Amino acid sequence: MRKKASFFPKEEFDRRLATLRARMAELGLDGLLVSAPENIYYLTGLDHQGYFAFQLLIVPLEDEPVLITRAMERATVRDQVPWVRHEGYSDGIEPLPAPSDRSQDIVLSHDHGGEAGLRPWEMSYGVPVKGPVADSATIPVTKTLQAIHDLSLSNARLGVETTSTFFPYSIADGIIKELPQATIRNASDLVNDCRIIQSSMEIECTRQAAQLSDTMMLAAIAAAGPGVSEHEVMAAVYDAMFRRGGTYPGFIPLVRSTRTLDHEHGTWTDGRLKPRDLLFVELAGCIRRYHAPMGRLIFIGKTPSRADSIQRVCEEAMMKAAETIGPGVSAGEVYQAWQDAVDRAGLAGYTRHHCGYAVGIGFPPSWSGGGTPRGLRRGSDMQLQSGMVFHLMSWLLRSGRGDSFLSDTILVTDQGCEFLTNASRAVTVR
Structure with missing residues (x-):
């Protein structure tokens, strides 16, 4: 029997599914796409690229959920989430015909009960071939509609993640047009509301x-210092990431120096660090897809005269927020609380x-x-709860009185705020 790849036991997924279904019932939904x-x-443990x-999880209020992916993902789904019903769609060649003479065929796969015969490897599903091929939306739409029909949801009240980046319009439109009797409602935040509070295992x-x-x-x-290339700094980050048991993060680490400091989501270039440069580093370790971002600002070669004073303001504002x-x-x-601390320091315009x-x-x-993350924003009435995790940031770049940047991952507890990342917040020069 294959060992399940998911770190979390099935009981954890059962708990998450029960929580989601309770919220679906409150909203009067019969199913969720x-x-x-x-x-x-979060709901199944499926961890792949x-x-x-197109992939979709159909969650009915009572019946077994159905996971729809390309057929070539069959082995991944089998090994990682054996408790979920899987429906695969093919966007490439069809299976080869049955052999006419088994004695003359070769066995290309040992996973067919020992039967001889020429058989296509599952990877052949999804490989485009010359000749007429259905457009990329038709086949997944058909497979999805069949699953919805099998779950008796064709006339139901269905929630849809309408803001999801991974629900292409051509597919969403094709599904909705073929469900004229269904009531479609926006449920983009339904699962997000469930997973924003992490369990003890998470x-x-x-x-x-x-x-x-x-x-x-x-x-x-x-790794940083005068004459060091940004490539070398990034290489040190990745080396530590993988040697210490991490996996690839959802966002590439951000390593920027003075000339690209304003590139909000840019990262390393082929430049070398120079004396008096600023080095901005923002990154996140990733364990089983869970992230803990943090950021620091490093001075290269020499500490500016105002570095200590602006650092105190930056850290004070972070701690007041915490x-x-x-x-x-x-x-x-x-x-x-963060803004008030900045204002008291004489930076009311920042x-x-x-x-x-x-x-x-x-x-x-x-x-x-x-999408846009749920932020600690001015005027937001989002209520914090124990188990929520935030990337807490104090950002004073181009302030007119110097530059400083600190960010850490924190956990909301019954007692208040716990810092999970703890690398030094002092002024650092390399």
């Missing part, structure tokens, strides 16, 4: 990711769109899930 890879992972092609993954983040950051700092964090506090209150955002499960291209 889940397409975000983070949400499919095949989500670049928190343990996040703690491990945070330890990895600290190691990666220390490796980046140790002191505010706790169950029942609104995200807006946390942001305001403001940000948030001072952090929720993190957890992430697949490329994001370590916070698809």
Whole structure:
């Protein structure tokens, strides 16, 4: 019997599914169409990169969920999530015909009960071939509609993740047009609302990711210095990431120097660090798809004269935000605590769109899930709860009084705020 690849036991997924279904019942939904890879992972444990092609989890209120992927993902689904009913669609060649003379055929696969005969490997499903091939939407739409019909949901009230990056319009439109009797409702945040509070097993993954983040950051700092290329700094980050047991993160580590500091989501170039450069490093260790982002600003060659004073402001603002964090506090209150500290320091004209955002499960291209993350934003009434995890940020770049940047992963607990990443926040020069 194959060992299940998922770290979490089936009981954990049963609990998550029960929580989701309770919320579906509250909203009067008979079924939910889940397409975000983070949400499919949360509900099933499916961890692969095949989500670049259409995949969908259909969650009925009572019956067994159905996972739809390309047929070539059969072995992955079999090994990782054997408790989920799988329906595969082929967007390439059809199976080869039965052999006319078995004695003359060769066996290309041993996984067919010992039968002889020429058989296609599952990877052949999904390989485009010359000649007429159906458009990329038709086959997955047909497979999805069949599964919806089999679950008796054709006339039901269905929730859909309408804002999901991974639910192409051509497929979504094709499905909805063929369900004229169904009631379609936007349920983009339904699974997100469930997974924003991490269980004890999830928190343990996040703690491990945070330890990895600290190691990666220390490796980046140790590698930096005048004359060092940004490539070398990034290589040190990746070396630490993988040697310490991490996996690929949902977002590439950000390594930028002075000339690209304003490139909000840019990362390393082929340049070399120079004396008086700033080195911006923001990264996240990843353990079983759980992330723990953190960031630091490193001075190259020499510490600017105002570095210590602006660093104190930056850290004070972060700590005031952290002191505010706790169950029942609104995200807006946390942001305001950060802003008030900045204002008191004489930087009332300096403001940000948030001072952090929720993190957890992430697949490329994001370590916070698809779309705009749920932030600690001005005026937000989102209520913090124990078990939520945030990337807490204090960002004072181009402030007019110097530059400083600190960010860490924190956990909301019954007692308040716990820092999970803890690399030094002092002024650092290399």
